[in-house]
Amino acid sequence: MSGCIKGSKDYVQYGMEMYKTGCKLFCIWLGPNPVVCVNHPDTFKQLIGEGLLISDGWKWERIRKLLTPAFHFSILTGYVDIMNSASDDFQEKVIENMSASPLVDIYPLVSRMTLDTMMKCSLSFDGSMQAKMNEEYVKAVQRMGTLLREHPLEVGHSDGKRRLDFLDILLSAKDEQGRGLDRQEIQDEVDTFTFEGHDTTASALAWGIYALGQYPDIQEKVYEDAKSVVGSKKHVDPGDLHAFKYIPIYIKEVLRYYTPVPVISRKSPNTIVLDGLEIPPGSRVDVPIYIMHHNPAIWKNPEDFRPERFSDKQKVEHEVFGFAPFSAGSRNCIGQVFALNELKISLAKFVNRFEVRPDPGHKPDMLWDMITRSTTGLKVCLKERSNRRQC
């Protein structure tokens, strides 16, 4: 393909065409600026595995170390109740929307659910984003920023709560010299969790619900798994998170096929050599994860949606650096277990209650932005399983 790359669609199409040449690296131009794109696990491994792009190494390393306890298994278990209750509120909103029509755009509803979860887990703040559907979303998110600035920054800041939130853990974190995070660092990290954490998970969950409608046989398997683990219980228990069999591979295929974070970008701090090519300092280096997830040199029939490709028997199909929805190496997503817990809980509860069918009049228009979304929303046709009303 030659000519001008006008937007993310051209970028993806160009990347897809690059497969045919077998290249592991390609270059596009953004005006006068070259962007080097890493297209293959081999080059991705060189880049990430060797930490070539960590310019602020020591600062990042210190903060990452201080953040790690906030994502410990035992801390994350404490958030299961919050995730269950945000998911219940989400379902009530879905029912409210269904009273007008069974055709529902799930994206805005899901997005508010993940924001509610993040606000409660990071600041113990009940933003009730789902209850305030009519409040301007942007205004509500902006309020998040001021909340933290106005916050008395001390552990146990919120009265009457039984568990520690992310802010508590950041406030008590100390490095070997006994130094903690300063106010600005705490503000930056809570901002990162809140904004990276809710939008990315919303993208995964919304596409995950949409895909249920596209593949009825697969939906049946997801439903059977949810039914066998959760059954008639109202909540998903922490122990259930390890009992699911099909839902984890379904989520993996959603993360591959739709890739919520489609590309990661860095500026190279110094000269780096990739696949024998010298890349000068200051160059932008992209890893278009979406393109790598659809590369036929790595994935068999990548355009087929097939969770079974992740089953134990077929593990050979991909390798660590070929499947990277959460990036890879030391700078991978610190919130991935949090996100997977939230996805398992909300998907299992959703499919236990609703049957999803495609909306015949709707076609998503995929946009590879900071996250993968659809400019036309993500509409599905829903039916409550206990209710015989057809779409």
Ligand code: HEM
């Ligand atoms: C399905 C959901 C999610 C996906 C697909 C995802 C994906 C990613 C990716 C690809 C990166 C690397 C970005 C880069 O190198 O530029 C990243 C980093 C990060 N993510 Fe996530 N993420 C998700 C959920 C979350 C959640 C729920 C949280 C917090 C609770 C979170 C917190 C972070 C943080 C703090 C980083 C920076 C890590 C570092 O630089 O050390 N993410 N995520």
